[in-house]
Amino acid sequence: MKKCRLFVLFIFCVSLAMAQDAAQLIKKVKAKLELVDNYEATGVMKTDIAFIKAPIGKIKIYFKKPNLFKIKKEGGISLLPKGGLSVNLSSLIASSNYSTIDAGVQEVGAKKLRVVKLLPNEEASDVVITTLYINEKESLIEKAITTTKENGTYTMLMNYGAYSNVGLPDKVVFEFNTKNYKLPKGITLEFEDDTKPLSAAQQLKNKKGRVEISYKNYIVNKGIPAAIFN
Amino acid sequence: MFSLVQVELYKIFKRPRTYIAFGAVAALIGIIQFGLKIDGKSYLDFMLNDLSSSLEIDGKILNGYLVCYVMLQLLLVHVPLLIALIAADMISGEANMGTLRLLLIKPYSRTTLLLAKFIAAIIYTLMLLVWLAILALFGSMLLFGTDDMFLLKTSYVVLLKESDVFWRYIGAFGFAALAMTTVAALGFFLSVFAENSIGPIVATMSVIVFFTILSTLNIPIFNLIKPYLFTTHMIGWKEFFDIKVNASNEAIIGSIQNPEKIIKASLVLVAHTIGFFVATLLVFRKKDILS
């Protein structure tokens, strides 16, 4: 019985220690991200949503601490998953009002990544849980899965390059669930319907939407007028 | 032949009736533009209702290109009625006035006369479309500016780059010209049979309304005959605004999703036009002029 208690205590201590580790890691990551107060970047956005036919578009991305984030298409129309992109990396961990849970190490591709789950302490928070896959050596988040109350679950995949020292990715891929899209013919005024209905498997696959943003030419900490975010 | 066409056009454009169509088009376009200018946001919210729950759509969606598309969508169904007003009157109206017999004792063959009249009807049709294009496309471009074109289709949405839109309108208006010529040919054909203009005008409108309803109804038994109705093909201009995507679902600039549909629809319409005209010719050449 004593042995048993001791074992429980041990487990508890270990997990506490590991949690501490995870919190440390997040702090390190955060510290890196905090190097950037604001940035402006140009990029290319590719939208891959089954029911959207859109060309690759050139965009400008603006960010300002703590969570101002804006994608602008020069004089064009942009389609973004709702809420998804506004939840930016640094805004994910900007506040400290969350609990961290260490979920061990996972191999993603060829890399061994530390998995950390963040649970917001606030009841009102839209985010239910965020799972981060962190490259411990570089203190970079390589993958994040966020589940929200309002906007479903989305995944962000990050690739780093020249700006890895400040935690800014070269490429971000957002994956998110989309609802089925259908407009009545009365509204679109179409008669012909020879488009074959998609098979169940296709429909399932198509329910995932992807938005891919490749960043170029970061201008970091040069200041951005607040008006841009309106 | 040239002078015959000239005379026919002179007659068309000296009639007050001709300007009803131009006036109606201008009024309709004006009203829609006014409405969208004043309260375009509500219209957009309504259209985007479904979509905006999962997507954030940013940019000037309600620009001239979209406004023109919305108007063509509404108007091209009704323009045939305005074309019928003139085309279905080309022969019957003259029969009614009694001038047909005067035309037919002039030193031209009936074929020549009919051809001249048909060409005049086509020119009228084209002028109406040019008028429509000036007001709906250029007018909207002026009023609403241009931008990317965001189109809602029944089961997907299409985003066309601003630079990739104008040529599509040229194609669309070209196609509309074919479709409206078919309507003119139908009206022209029906006008051979009557000695008053109301009959053929109403008949042409009825045929078009009837066929359009059949084309719109999504009832399996009617789906069998749909491909044979020319009205089904009349909305082929919309195909110009559908774009191809590559394997990674990325729109290919300057492409059309179903060019073969446009070609097929054009052929069907041209065949109908020729068919109607030849039928008109066959009937008219043998017709005893009793009016």
Add this chain to the structure above:
Amino acid sequence: MSSVIQVQGLTKKFGHQFTAVNDLSFSVNQGDVYGFLGQNGAGKSTTIRMLLSLIEPTAGHIEIFGLPLATNRSAIMKKVGAVIEKPAMYEYLTAYQNLKIFSALSGVSKTRLQLLHELDVVGLAARANDLVRTFSQGMKQRLAIAMAMVNDPELILLDEPTNGLDPQGIADIRNLILNLSREQGKTVLVSSHLLSEIEQVATRLIIIDKGCKLVEGDSKDLFDTSKTVVEINTLHNEQALQKLLQTSWSDQILVDRCNSKQVIMQLDEKQLPSLHQNLVELGIGVLSVKPMHSLEDYFLQITSTQKYV
């Protein structure tokens, strides 16, 4: 005198039942004012429309200016002008615009001054720029004539030109016809249901009834007051006609076809006794021989079913 119009065996059937024109033959000579007489529905308009190739004959042959109409339509129509029934024109155009259109359609290019002169000839110069819609029937009729003349035709066909006109209008038309014929040497074919009208202008005339020719001849012969028209009723009119045609009486038979009910002859009253005798000799069972004094009486009798005077 060369013939301008040659019609042989002209027939028009509408559907299977109704024969509007039945085996009609006649000829119009150069310079004639040819009267085309018959009650309404006799087939006058149908015949004139066939002469203008507006209606296709069921059978028969038409030659105008010595050319078959069927194959030389355009060439012939260049030299023909016509007013067919009630005047027709574009009511939403002015008199001048109407005339201009038809001059263009006739392939003649005329200056504004020439066209105005032509309107002046028919007394419409002052109204040249008024919409035809505002014109009276008589003014329309005069404009229709100007339009028919715009290509300076050699042959003019006038179908009931006095219909709906007041007495002055009728007189104007009559003078116009006489002028065209006498002063300008045109050939005119004019139809009417009134003998009195034709009588005053026609040099030759034809009377048709139910699509059949009853009488054709020179006006001066037909209106010869010294002669009497007689109507002979026999037991077998067809036979009687055939027999009479073999004799010297044949020249005096007015109606030789189409009317098997009676034999109509025009002859000197003094010849009546010998006609009676001959009929008996020929073995024709005569029912009655009815003198009618003049062509007018005869025409009135044909048209009496419709009560015109």
